[in-house]
Amino acid sequence: MGDAVGMAEPELVDVVVVGLGVGGDEVAGKLAEAGLSVVGIERDLVGGECPYWGCVPSKMMIRAANALAEARRVDGLAGTAQVRPDWSPVAKRIREEATDTWDDRVAVDRFVGRGGTFVRGSGRLDGPGRVRVGDRVFQARYGVVLGTGTRPSIPPLPGLADTPYWTNHQAIEVEELPASLLSLGGGAIGLELAQVFARFGVQVTVLERSERVLAVEEPESSEVAAAALRADGVTIETGVGAERVSHDGQHFTVHAAGGAEFTAERLLVVTGRRAHLAELGLDTVGMDPDQRYLPVDDRMRAGDGIWAVGDLTGEGAFTHIAMYQAAIVVADLLDHARRATAGPDPSGTASVVGGAVGAASGVPAAGGPASAGSGTAGSGTAASGAVGSGVAGSGAVGAGVGGPQGVARADYRALPRVTFTDPEIGAVGLTERQARERGLNVQVGFAELASSTRGWIHRGDGFIKLVADADRGVLVGATSAGPAGGEVLAGLVVAVHAAVPISQLRHMIYAYPTFHRAIETALHDLR
Numbered sequence: 001m002g003d004a005v006g007m008a009e010p011e012l013v014d015v016v017v018v019g020l021g022v023g024g025d026e027v028a029g030k031l032a033e034a035g036l037s038v039v040g041i042e043r044d045l046v047g048g049e050c051p052y053w054g055c056v057p058s059k060m061m062i063r064a065a066n067a068l069a070e071a072r073r074v075d076g077l078a079g080t081a082q083v084r085p086d087w088s089p090v091a092k093r094i095r096e097e098a099t100d101t102w103d104d105r106v107a108v109d110r111f112v113g114r115g116g117t118f119v120r121g122s123g124r125l126d127g128p129g130r131v132r133v134g135d136r137v138f139q140a141r142y143g144v145v146l147g148t149g150t151r152p153s154i155p156p157l158p159g160l161a162d163t164p165y166w167t168n169h170q171a172i173e174v175e176e177l178p179a180s181l182l183s184l185g186g187g188a189i190g191l192e193l194a195q196v197f198a199r200f201g202v203q204v205t206v207l208e209r210s211e212r213v214l215a216v217e218e219p220e221s222s223e224v225a226a227a228a229l230r231a232d233g234v235t236i237e238t239g240v241g242a243e244r245v246s247h248d249g250q251h252f253t254v255h256a257a258g259g260a261e262f263t264a265e266r267l268l269v270v271t272g273r274r275a276h277l278a279e280l281g282l283d284t285v286g287m288d289p290d291q292r293y294l295p296v297d298d299r300m301r302a303g304d305g306i307w308a309v310g311d312l313t314g315e316g317a318f319t320h321i322a323m324y325q326a327a328i329v330v331a332d333l334l335d336h337a338r339r340a341t342a343g344p345d346p347s348g349t350a351s352v353v354g355g356a357v358g359a360a361s362g363v364p365a366a367g368g369p370a371s372a373g374s375g376t377a378g379s380g381t382a383a384s385g386a387v388g389s390g391v392a393g394s395g396a397v398g399a400g401v402g403g404p405q406g407v408a409r410a411d412y413r414a415l416p417r418v419t420f421t422d423p424e425i426g427a428v429g430l431t432e433r434q435a436r437e438r439g440l441n442v443q444v445g446f447a448e449l450a451s452s453t454r455g456w457i458h459r460g461d462g463f464i465k466l467v468a469d470a471d472r473g474v475l476v477g478a479t480s481a482g483p484a485g486g487e488v489l490a491g492l493v494v495a496v497h498a499a500v501p502i503s504q505l506r507h508m509i510y511a512y513p514t515f516h517r518a519i520e521t522a523l524h525d526l527r
């Protein structure tokens with residue numbers, strides 16, 4: 001510790017947040033608004049993966065690709081339509097509307113405007129409550145929050161590291177589409193992007209190691225998604241054991257077990273994501289840096305004075321999980337700070353923030369509905385605001401759904417997820433297999449979407465699948481696949497989350513003719 005960096009004098013603050021992605025930015029901003037002195041450290045772009053290389057730009061791509069697909073459906077339904085895809089408006093929109101050309105100035109200003117102190121750099125724990133970034137060291141009075149997310153998990157295939165393969169970053173930033181593309185991985189990212197690129201004329205092949213794509217969801221979901229992508233011209237190869245990768249300067253070849261070879265101009269590697277705990281200095285606070293994810297309790301506490309939020313907790317790599325957890329962290333940290341200031345104050349420093357904490361711990365300032373809209377309208381790009389918008393959930397949680405100490409506890413029973421292929425695959429809670437593995441007395445109900453009048457009129461593929469716990473008479477999981485599968489899912493999320501008795505669900509009135517009437521059919525099919 002004799003170097004200049006090691007000798008930096010610690011700067012005393014209330015909270016240090018490392019990683020200002022979806023979760024960290026939300027926590028840091030809300031705590032700063034509540035009056036705490038908050039240092040937010042981000043090494044790349046404030047806002048994280050979702051607005052710059054994830055949800056938002058990929059959904060802009062999907063919106064455009066679905067417009068092409070819908071126009072192609074005019075033939076046979078309403079006359080004829082000629083469609084000439086052009087990627088340039090999509091790339092422009094991503095550049096200008098979604099990402100500010102991958103510039104986070106607006107997001108940084110917003111955080112500073114909320115009262116936070118921003119530091120660009122890589123943060124690392126350096127003992128209890130202490131975080132080092134560059135030549136500065138911060139000592140947190142109340143706690144450190146880790147929100148450092150995940151990075152692509154790149155398989156150790158011989159040859160791959162030496163090639164100019166794409167991750168989601170290059171795929172999202174692409175200005176000119178290649179003629180052909182291999183997607184190594186047929187999960188959420190692989191399928192969404194494969195369908196987009198295929199609809200814009202790229203020859204796409206998905207190489208999936210498992211026996212089915214979208215393997216974490218119901219087998220019926222995998223079938224519907226695979227059929228839809230094939231109809232768009234995507235080649236889907238499952239059970240592919242990739243062994244090595246080569247690149248001749250023009251084309252990539254994936255060499256697979258059994259001698260199969262797959263060649264294309266570009267290779268997109270989307271084989272999952274992983275947290276990088278080893279670089280966070282966890283060992284300096286007695287925590288294991290070799291874990292895959294950072295385990296947290298139901299108040300998002302990872303250890304003494306350490307909270308974690310978002311993808312790195314391993315509870316589900318979704319923006320809505322990061323936002324949900326952020327609200328819990330905010331409420332719990334404010335509660336913790338209030339208790340700390342209420343007690344004896346040997347350091348004599350807590351009184352400096354005592355007023356702010358006391359005022360904030362009434363909760364609305366930290367998580368009330370009024371603040372949930374922060375970063376919505378008028379803040380320019382999606383990166384600067386869209387992710388934060390519509391996060392009413394943070395208000396609800398902050399408002400004290402109530403654990404024993406008044407702070408809401410995380411509950412993932414009704415975890416929703418939507419894969420935005422066309423048709424969309426929405427799901428909540430347990431799959432049939434997961435429910436059986438848990439030893440539940442499982443009943444399953446199924447209905448093709450076409451069994452509903454709307455589905456039949458629409459000529460849209462899809463289905464509703466319900467998974468019930470017959471002993472409790474409630475749904476524990478459901479899948480809603482269809483043209484609006486993600487939206488139809490909402491009712492099923494309520495049913496699982498609130499454990500609405502199936503007898504009541506069967507006696508609701510379902511509007512005619514909607515896609516969601518297929519839920520009623522599936523409810524009567526439960527057996």
Ligand SMILES: Cc1cc2nc3c(=O)[nH]c(=O)nc-3n(C[C@H](O)[C@H](O)[C@H](O)COP(=O)(O)OP(=O)(O)OC[C@H]3O[C@@H](n4cnc5c(N)ncnc54)[C@H](O)[C@@H]3O)c2cc1C
Pocket residue numbers: 018019020021022023024041042043044045046047048049050053054055056058121122123124147148149150168189279280309310311312316317318319320321322420
């Ligand atoms: C292509 C794609 C599409 C997606 N689509 C959806 C979707 O439709 N819906 C959905 O819910 N989710 C989607 N996701 C997932 C979503 O993006 C993530 O769940 C979300 O971004 C997680 O937020 P986070 O705050 O945990 O982490 P991140 O957003 O990854 O942010 C972590 C931040 O921490 C920073 N960081 C890391 N280490 C350090 C350090 N030591 N010091 C300082 N900073 C550090 C990183 O630079 C990053 O900015 C998608 C993801 C991808 C890749």
Ligand SMILES: NC(=O)c1ccc[n+]([C@@H]2O[C@H](COP(=O)([O-])OP(=O)(O)OC[C@H]3O[C@@H](n4cnc5c(N)ncnc54)[C@H](O)[C@@H]3O)[C@@H](O)[C@H]2O)c1
Pocket residue numbers: 155184185186187188189190192207208209210213214215240242270271272273316317318417418419420
């Ligand atoms: N709509 C959404 O909400 C959305 C969209 C995109 C991503 N995400 C989130 O991001 C996460 C990461 O997405 P992802 O698609 O990278 O991961 P994923 O885990 O969803 O899918 C990765 C796929 O790659 C396969 N695979 C792994 N190694 C392989 C290999 N060597 N060869 C061939 N296939 C291999 C896996 O079997 C799996 O099917 C998702 O789990 C999800 O939580 C969400």
